[in-house]
Amino acid sequence: MTLAEKILQEAVAKGLTITTAESCTGGMVAAAITDIAGSSAIFERGFVTYSNLAKQDMLAVRMQTLESFGAVSEPVAQEMALGARNAAHADIAVAISGIAGPGGSEFKPEGRVCFATVTATDSFVETIEYGAPGRSEVRAAARDHALSLILKAIQAA
Template identity: 45%
Template sequence: MMYPDRMWRKTKDDGIELEECLVNELTKRKLTITTAESCTGGMIAGTLVNVAGASDVLSEGYITYSNEAKERLVGVDRETLKRYGAVSEQTAREMAAGAAKAAGADVALSATGIAGPGGGTAEKPVGLVYIGCYISGRINVVKCQFNGSRMENRISTVEEALKLALKEIEGL
């Protein structure tokens, strides 16, 4: 499936695309980044590699769509998945920390959610996403509720993840 070039490539106020801002900021600060992605299926990492020079800051990412992959690749505790579910703040937190550890990265972004159109419940509706950002031992997780199509929810998740990483890095 082809996506229009600017579909998810939002810009900061100065007109520079979010992913370019993030790669530039990481490069300037000599930080590395990795991703652990479930509902986005690699779109966060894929968006970062739109930027020339991304290989200086991104060496690997993890697509952890299944619970088994979350456990095996980024060390999410089985008990966390049983108690809170794959779509939870706790899982997003463990995904981010585990990805940073597995990749030896300074920064990690995680995303886990229900992109839709099915799979939602009253407690966890379609469009519910948790995005985690790990930076040098500190983790911030944000809860988002998107209301678009499956692809729109995934694109919104990528945009919010990039914004979160920029905010967290600029706050160092």
Template identity: 50%
Template sequence: MFPDDIQRLAASVIAAASTRGWTVATAESCTGGLVAGALTAVAGSSAVVDRGFVTYSNAAKSEMLGVPAETVEAHGAVSEPVARAMAGGARVTAGVDLAVSITGIAGPGGGSAEKPVGLVHFACAGPEGLEHAARRFGDIGREQVRLESVRVALGLLLAACEAA
């Protein structure tokens, strides 16, 4: 279902988190659950993956993850503060060791000069703190933006596991 490199990354995340006895949650907007899908495609993932939140709307981000509406209003859904709040909210709400969030503009529409198509913000909340990353993939097509976002999110999860 997923490209080989994504399958390998997901398997590495599951193995690393399992070794540490950690549980994981995802909070996804533009990827619509693809990160959770990649993780749960791995045999044995049920020992690690607790849940995935698909929070496509601003209301869902607030209701499910506790992202303050004021944060969304002040910075927009595709922003560092919202990505950080999503990851932190997922970690607390799910009661897991590690959570990753993704919020972006996959396209083809919806972009602006300030926030172009292909801009994606990520955050990873874990025992070592909260990491943020932003990527500007460019207008490479909706499917590619989403797949690249899965790669980055899995990479953040793996890095968090390896840092501990």
């Protein structure tokens, strides 16, 4: 059973809904979930907010947060998740913002990805440094990690 199939099974069993707010993964987490037949029972919508403007317009990420911390930061990921949860009226939201590469900087290196999950009673943020294995590898690893965070949030609910 894949992570997405397990998410669907456990979310249906608990009557929970899920939304995603994705930047560097460009909808890969939403695609993994909606690839599973029956996913409409738990997934109504997701947000691909690649630009800062999209993060502000669609998820109510504050300009002050973006200016203070940059798009690839835990505070922005947390605001993305909260905004997605509120906009989608979902029980669980996951957000991802990162630098898949190529590129990056001394302060924000390639392979840095920030994650957040938000539920009615809990929030969680973390940053993972994947290094520079390549754009597709970073994106796939971030997708899989986000799916594991969703599953953890479901199991904790």
